[in-house]
Every structure is written in structure tokens, then in C-alpha cells.
Amino acid sequence: MNYFKESLMQLLGRDPTRPTEEDKSPEAKVIHFRKKGEKYDREAVQKEHADHDSKKWLRRRWITLISVNLLFVVSFYFDIQMLEGALTASRFFGFHMADLNSALQVTLAYKHMLINLVIGTVTIFILWFLLGGRTFCSWVCPYHLLSEWTEWLHLRFVAKGWVKNHEFHRGTRTVLYLIFALLALVTGYTVYETISPTGILSRALIYGPSLILIWVVFILLIELLYSRRFWCRYACPIGLTYGLVGQISPLRVKYTIEGCHHEGECRKVCLVPHVLEPIIKGRATDVEVPIGADCTRCGMCIDVCPTGSLRYNFKGLDKIL
Amino acid sequence: MSRKKLSKPLAEKARRRFLRSIGLGALVVGSSLVGFYPVLTQSMPRLRPPGALKEQEYLASCIKCGQCVQVCPVEAIVLGDIEDGMGVGAAYMDARVQGCDFSCDGLQCVLACPTGALSHDTDYPHQVHIGMARIDKPKLCLAMQGQGFKGKVRDPGFTGKFRYNEIDRWNPIPVRDRDFDLEICDLCVIHCPIEIRIAQCDSGKPPSGDTNQCPPQHAIELRPMESSDGIMRMEPTILDGCVGCGACEMVCPTEPAAIVIDMESIMDSPHPIAMREAK
Numbered sequence: 001m002n003y004f005k006e007s008l009m010q011l012l013g014r015d016p017t018r019p020t021e022e023d024k025s026p027e028a029k030v031i032h033f034r035k036k037g038e039k040y041d042r043e044a045v046q047k048e049h050a051d052h053d054s055k056k057w058l059r060r061r062w063i064t065l066i067s068v069n070l071l072f073v074v075s076f077y078f079d080i081q082m083l084e085g086a087l088t089a090s091r092f093f094g095f096h097m098a099d100l101n102s103a104l105q106v107t108l109a110y111k112h113m114l115i116n117l118v119i120g121t122v123t124i125f126i127l128w129f130l131l132g133g134r135t136f137c138s139w140v141c142p143y144h145l146l147s148e149w150t151e152w153l154h155l156r157f158v159a160k161g162w163v164k165n166h167e168f169h170r171g172t173r174t175v176l177y178l179i180f181a182l183l184a185l186v187t188g189y190t191v192y193e194t195i196s197p198t199g200i201l202s203r204a205l206i207y208g209p210s211l212i213l214i215w216v217v218f219i220l221l222i223e224l225l226y227s228r229r230f231w232c233r234y235a236c237p238i239g240l241t242y243g244l245v246g247q248i249s250p251l252r253v254k255y256t257i258e259g260c261h262h263e264g265e266c267r268k269v270c271l272v273p274h275v276l277e278p279i280i281k282g283r284a285t286d287v288e289v290p291i292g293a294d295c296t297r298c299g300m301c302i303d304v305c306p307t308g309s310l311r312y313n314f315k316g317l318d319k320i321l
Numbered sequence: 322m323s324r325k326k327l328s329k330p331l332a333e334k335a336r337r338r339f340l341r342s343i344g345l346g347a348l349v350v351g352s353s354l355v356g357f358y359p360v361l362t363q364s365m366p367r368l369r370p371p372g373a374l375k376e377q378e379y380l381a382s383c384i385k386c387g388q389c390v391q392v393c394p395v396e397a398i399v400l401g402d403i404e405d406g407m408g409v410g411a412a413y414m415d416a417r418v419q420g421c422d423f424s425c426d427g428l429q430c431v432l433a434c435p436t437g438a439l440s441h442d443t444d445y446p447h448q449v450h451i452g453m454a455r456i457d458k459p460k461l462c463l464a465m466q467g468q469g470f471k472g473k474v475r476d477p478g479f480t481g482k483f484r485y486n487e488i489d490r491w492n493p494i495p496v497r498d499r500d501f502d503l504e505i506c507d508l509c510v511i512h513c514p515i516e517i518r519i520a521q522c523d524s525g526k527p528p529s530g531d532t533n534q535c536p537p538q539h540a541i542e543l544r545p546m547e548s549s550d551g552i553m554r555m556e557p558t559i560l561d562g563c564v565g566c567g568a569c570e571m572v573c574p575t576e577p578a579a580i581v582i583d584m585e586s587i588m589d590s591p592h593p594i595a596m597r598e599a600k
Contacts, residue, residue: 076391088410089386089435096435102384106436109381114437117384169342179350187357188381189407194356195349199385203400203410207387212403215352234342235349 003285004247007292011243013171016277025286031257032282045261045306052306057299064139072206087140087202088193089120096120100128101241102199105192108184125245131297133246137232137239138271138298142205143197143216147232150223157224166227168234170274177237197231198238229271232296239296247293250315255279255289259307266301266310276301279309290315356406365405366584367413368451368567370398371421372431372443383438385410389430395482395493397421397567398430411438414451416567416582421451423514423566424484424493426528446514447536452565452582454509454541456557462579463506464543467552470506473497474572481571483512486521496572505555507543509569509580515540515562538562541569 010016024032072090075082084091088102098120107113113121128136137144157163180192193199197216204213219231232239246252255278262281267273275292278284290313301310327335359365360380370389373379389412390398397419401408412430414421423446431439443449459465474496475481482493501508510516515536521527522535540562543555557569557580565582573580 084391084433085386085388085435089384089388091388091433091435098384098435102386106382106384110378110436112382112437114435114441116435116437120435166341167338168345169338172342172346176346176349179346180353183350183353188377189357189360190381190383190385191353191356191407193385194407194409195353199410203385203387207390207400210400210402212409214403230345234345 003290007294008247010274010292011240011247011294012174013169016274019283019285023285027287028257028284031287032284035262035281040261040263045263048261048306049263049265049304054303057303061139061298062145065142065145068140069142069202069205072202076206086199086206087142088199089117095123097124097127099198099238100124100245101238102190102193102196104241105180105184105190108181109188109190128242128245129249130251132249132251132295133242133244133293134239134296135246135251136242137236138296141198141238142201144232144296146201146216146220147223147229150220151229154224154228158228163225168227168230170234172234173236173240176235177240180237192237196238198236232271239294243293246295246297249293250317251297252313252315253291253295253297253299253302253310254313255284255291256309256311257284257287257289258309260309261307265304269300269304271296271298271300356409359404359406360408365401365408367401367405367408368416368565368582368584370412370414370430370439371423371428371446371449371451371564371566372434372439372441373451374438374440379438380407380411382436383411384436386435387412388433388435389439392425392429392433393421394425394429395419395422395484414567416570417578418571419481420567420569420571421514422483422493422512422568426534445534445536446518446566447538447562447564449564449566451567452584454559454563454565454569454580455583456559456579457581458575458577458579461575461577462557463575464555464557465546465579467548467554468506470501470503470508470574473500474508474574483568483572486517505543505553506574507555507557508572508574509557510541510543512568512572513541514566514568515564516542536562540564 006017071083072086074080075084082093087099089098091097096116096119098117100121103117103121106117154163158165183191195215197219200212200216204210223230260279262279264279266279267276270276272294275295278289297312299312302312369379374382387400390400397414398412399415401411401413403409405411428443428446431441431443456462463470477497479497481496483496484493485499488494516539518528518534518536519539522532528534539560541557541559544558546554546556548554567582569580570578570582
């Protein structure tokens with residue numbers, strides 16, 4: 001099983017492949033075999049979780065997300081010219097930055113690319129290549145935060161039996177991505193930008209509320225009442241764009257099989273649980289497995305894991321240090 | 322993925338999920354396509370900021386970031402909302418609320434634009450083609466009635482700004498701060514940024530000392546009208562140098578404004594005036 005291909009196919013919407021015995025390394029097989037014989041002490045694991053109530057990465061992430069968005073607001077409001085523009089395109093101390101998906105839409109629709117846009121796009125590509133791709137989603141996108149709060153409420157509604165979660169095929173996002181790319185190319189309008197909650201919210205924060213926020217409320221209501229996190233999971237092309245960057249990014253979450261109890265709490269809190277397939281007992285192909293490209297590097301799994309089996313990792317850096 | 326045959330309930334579940342996914346895709350794409358309505362019907366004609374490309378190219382290339390909004394010293398630029406359809410988040414100006422008076426001199430909005438939606442080939446105010454002024458309500462025009470003007474140009478709460486060189490060379494001030502006393506109303510002419518520049522150049526003081534700033538053509542002038550009743554009447558006449566900045570529409574003291582701007586984008590369409598009336 002090729003890790004690169006598997007990660008990419010999952011990103012595009014395919015279900016995770018169950019690895020065969022040949023896919024697994026001898027070291028992993030040894031651990032899998034040993035674990036097979038171990039008894040799972042449910043109560044002990046539950047106690048371990050109860051004792052381990054970490055919000056470390058959640059706190060850091062929310063602070064980052066709010067700070068970045070506030071910096072845009074403050075920069076305009078007080079005219080300090082630090083971070084001008086909005087999330088679609090901006091200037092950080094005069095240096096161009098452009099959201100990869102917005103830049104793609106504009107380029108497909110307009111069919112030209114000005115040097116400023118090239119600079120902005122390359123800068124942002126390098127930034128998110130270094131930081132993990134979909135890190136943009138969970139650490140910067142303002143819709144993500146609203147969606148997280150809505151999810152909290154949704155899960156409570158589900159627990160009370162008021163609503164039911166409906167899943168979609170994850171390939172829907174890939175199809176939508178292609179449709180919006182084609183629409184931009186053929187019609188010459190940046191069609192996706194009109195409904196992008198990321199752009200709408202970013203502009204609303206900076207330039208004041210607008211009626212188009214009704215659309216954002218509408219999709220949040222669908223997330224609350226019908227399908228958990230549906231926009232980020234099944235629809236948003238921005239997620240796929242940054243996912244493709246994450247595919248080659250050195251920064252990812254790494255899973256270490258050794259101490260893991262395989263109880264699956266991490267999969268319950270995850271926005272994209274298919275990437276955590278390797279944590280299922282007997283599935284990991286190696287002693288350490290990097291988590292796939294669709295992962296938003298939000299750190300919820302790291303927070304929830306009491307054994308430290310999931311950690312952030314920068315490829316190659318641990319070898320140098 | 323191994324293509325195992327699914328059990329019946331699982332197959333039914335997968336079928337439902339597939340249909341649901343198609344529904345989701347249709348909802349998302351359908352919602353986005355609604356935005357074509359105002360564009361195709363031209364129900365929302367908008368004055369675009371200086372240097373804007375032709376409407377379709379402009380909407381294609383604008384990345385909807387609002388950097389032009391942030392640099393404008395008179396806050397003439399605002400962003401489109403839901404009624405603009407494909408123009409959601411794209412910059413436009415409402416001349417009656419705030420015209421562009423070019424008080425930044427350097428076309429800051431053009432320089433701020435990261436995508437060239439506001440074309441970087443535009444260096445000077447007279448190269449701009451936002452639209453063209455037109456006397457929309459001749460019967461209301463004070464000059465055409467032979468009337469003067471005394472007082473403040475708009476109501477006391479009006480927030481529009483203009484840079485009066487004789488008052489403050491660098492900073493625009495609210496137009497309500499000024500009192501006028503004109504024998505014959507020529508507010509549109511004296512507020513015309515093109516005419517102001519031409520006057521500066523004629524007196525040997527071009528803006529920023531740069532003769533490139535000097536507009537080659539006049540934009541507006543008052544011309545005497547033939548009249549039988551002996552009253553001195555003047556007609557504001559729009560000339561080829563007009564760039565459609567909207568300063569005249571902003572300061573026109575009549576309600577509604579006697580002078581308005583037709584947008585460049587729809588001037589090529591067969592019925593530009595009908596479009597304007599329909600607004």
C-alpha cells in the first residue's frame with residue numbers, strides 16, 4: 001500500500017483501504033500480535049481519559065484563529081496597515097498574500113495572472129506547505145470556528161434524540177471542486193466566491209455585516225439540524241485545495257502504535273475521522289504512521305489522547321534534533 | 322477497494338447516501354448559480370472604482386478582498402452584497418453618497434488591487450473611465466433655471482467628503498462644513514476634479530508638480546442658454562474629458578440629483594438610460 005496514493009485517494013473521497021498483512025512492517029506485526037493477547041481494561045482506560053482533560057491545542061488554535069482574524073479587523077479599524085485586505089487576498093506589512101482557492105478561481109475566470117497575484121499565491125503556498133495544508137481550515141478559517149460551536153450544539157441535540165446526523169459521500173467535495181473550477185473557466189465568473197463562507201465571514205468581520213450572511217446562517221443550520229460539519233466535510237473546495245498542499249507537507253500528526261489503547265476517542269472528536277483509520281486495532285502498517293492529507297492538523301485528537309500516541313510531527317526534524 | 326457485494330440494508334444505506342450527496346451538490350451549485358440573475362439581467366448596475374476593467378472582466382478578476390476600500394481616503398468604495406449576485410464582495414461606488422474626488426492623487430485603489438481588476442495601466446485621474454455624467458433632471462437643475470445657490474450643498478447630516486485645496490491641501494473635509502454663495506449654481510463645475518486639475522495646470526501649479534497629471538480635455542462647463550424671458554440661464558454641459566468620478570452627483574443640491582453618472586459598463590448596451598431609470 002502506497003502511503004502517498006492512499007492519502008490522496010482518501011482526500012478525494014475514497015474510503016480508507018484496509019491494509020493487507022503484506023502491507024504491514026515486521027515490527028508493526030510484532031506489536032499487533034502482542035496487543036492481540038492483551039486484555040482491554042475498559043474501566044482503566046475510561047479513568048485515564050477522565051484524568052486527562054487537555055485543551056492545550058484547542059486553546060492555542062482558537063487563540064490563533066481569533067488573533068489572525070482580529071488582526072485584519074484591527075488593522076483596518078485603526079488604519080495601522082499591518083494586515084490589509086481580507087482572507088481572500090491581503091497584504092502583510094505590504095507583502096502580498098492570496099488565498100490559494102480564491103487565486104485559482106480568479107485565474108480560471110480571468111485567464112491572466114498578475115505578478116502581484118503570483119507573488120501572493122506562491123507566498124501562501126509556501127506558508128501552508130510548511131504548516132500542513134488544511135491547517136488553514138482549523139487554525140485560520142472563521143467559518144471553522146462557528147462550525148465547531150454549531151457542532152457542539154448539534155452533538156447535544158443528537159444526544160437528546162432531537163436530530164439525526166446524516167452522512168454524505170465524501171467524494172461530493174471533489175465533484176463540487178471540479179464543477180466550480182469548470183464554472184469559473186467556462187462562465188468567466190468566480191462563482192464559488194459568491195457562496196464561500198470563508199470569504200463572506202472574513203469580509204463581514206472587516207467591512208461590517210452584510211445580507212449575504214444569511215447564506216452562512218443557512219449552512220450552519222444544516223450543520224446543526226441535519227448533518228454534522230457538512231460544509232467542511234463534504235462541500236468546501238477550499239479544504240480540498242489546502243488538502244492537496246497538505247499532501248506534500250512535512251507537518252502532520254503522527255501516530256505511534258506502541259502505547260495506544262485503540263479505544264477510538266480520537267475518531268469521535270475528529271472532523272475527518274477516515275484519516276484516523278490506522279488507530280483501529282491491527283490496522284497500522286508501521287510502528288509510526290503519518291496521518292493523511294485530509295487532516296486539518298487541529299490537534300483535537302492530540303488533546304483527547306491520554307497516551308501521547310498522536311503528536312504533531314515535522315518530517316525529518318526529529319532526526320536532526 | 323475490493324468490490325464486495327453489500328448486504329441489502331447496507332446497499333440501501335449506500336443508495337440513500339448517494340442520492341443525498343447528489344441533493345447536496347445540487348443545493349450548493351444551485352445556490353451559487355442564483356448569483357447569475359442580477360448579472361445577466363443587469364438589474365444592479367454599479368459604478369466600479371477607478372481603473373476597473375470592463376464589467377465582466379472586472380468581476381472575473383476581482384478577488385473580493387476589499388484592499389481598495391481600505392486605502393480610499395474619502396471612503397468612496399464599498400463592497401457588493403447579496404443583491405449583486407456574482408458581484409458579492411466586489412467593490413463599487415455610490416456617487417450620490419460619496420464620489421471619487423481623486424484626493425489621493427496617486428490612484429491608491431489601483432495600486433492596492435492585487436489582481437489587476439483595477440488596471441495598473443491607469444496612472445492619472447484623466448485616464449479613468451468610471452462612466453459619464455449626464456443631466457438627468459434638467460427641470461431641477463438650478464443653473465438651467467437661472468438660479469444661484471446659497472448655503473450647504475446637502476442636508477446637515479450628509480457625510481460625503483471632498484478635498485478643497487484652498488482649505489486643506491492634504492485632507493478631504495465633509496462637504497457640509499462648507500457654505501456656498503453662488504450667483505448662478507455651478508457646484509458641479511467647481512467640484513469637478515478634472516476641471517480643478519486643469520485650472521491648477523493653467524496657473525502653472527500642476528498637482529504634485531507633475532505635468533503628466535494635467536488632463537488633456539475639459540470635462541464639464543456651464544454654457545449660456547437661449548431664453549426668451551430675459552433670465553440668465555446656464556446649462557451644465559458634459560464634455561469628452563468626463564471620467565464619471567461622481568463628484569458632481571454627490572454635490573448636486575437638488576433632490577434627486579439633477580446630474581447623475583451613467584456607468585461605463587452599461588453604456589455600450591442598447592438602452593443605457595432605460596437601465597438607469599429601471600434602477
